Amino acid sequence: MPERDVVTTRRAGLVHDLGRTAISNRVWDKREALSEGDRERVRLHAYYTERMLRRPVALAGLAAVASSHHERLDGSGYHRAIRGADIPLLGRYLAAADVYHALLEERPYRPALEPKDAAARLRSEAGNGRLDDAAVDMVLGASGHRRSGLPASPAGLTPREVEVLVLVARGASTRQVGRALHITPKTAGNHIEHIYTKIDASSRSTATLFALQHGMLATLEPVQR
Secondary structure, three states: OOHHHHHHHHHHHHHOOHHHHHOOHHHHOOOOOOOHHHHHHHHHHHHHHHHHHHOOHHHHHHHHHHOOOOOOOOOOOOOOOOOHHHOOHHHHHHHHHHHHHHHOOOEOOEOOOOHHHHHHHHHHHHHOOOOOHHHHHHHHHHOOOOOOOOOOOHHHOOHHHHHHHHHHHOOOOHHHHHHHHOOOHHHHHHHHHHHHHHHOOOOHHHHHHHHHHOOOOOOOOOOOO
C-alpha cells in the first residue's frame, strides 16, 4: 500500500480502543456471560472511539478507520453494522489485526490462544465471510505464519485501486470516491488515472466491464449521493 495508508493504519491501531475508557471495568472484567445491557455497552466503545477522535482536528482523519475494527464483511459487526466495501479498506486490515491480537491475550472469560490456534480461528473468520481474506493473509504473514498465497489482484491493481474501481463501477464521481475513502478528490483522480492505465481502459464503462469480468462486483448497487 502507499506509505500514507501504512502510516494511517498504524496510527489508527494505536488509538482504536480509546472508547474502552468510556465503559466500566466492571464490564470488561466479567468472567461470566454478559447481560444484554452489558453487550450493548461493549458495542458502544467503537462509537465512543469515533466520537473521541473526531473532536481534535489532528486525529479526525483516523476516526473512520479506528472505529471500524469491529465491523464485519457480512454486516454482523458494530457499531454501524456496515458490510463489504462500505467498511473502509484500512479498517478491514485493522479488524483482522485486532482479532488476531485479542486471541493471543488472556481475557477474564478465557485463556490466551496459542499462535497456531489464533491463526486457525482468523482463517475461519475469513472463510465464513466475516473478515477480509487479503487482510487476514497479510496479518498472518506479518505475524510469522505461512501465507495462503492468495492470487494477486488482476492487472496488478493494489487493494486501494480495487476499492476505487469498485466505487467507480458503481457510478461514484471522483469527488464521491474521495469522500467515501476519506481522501482528497485529487488523490482519487490520481488513483482512477493509474487504474485506467493498468487495465487499459479509456472510459468508466470499460472500467466497469473489467470489474464485472473479474468478479469484483456482487451487485451494481449505486453509490449513495
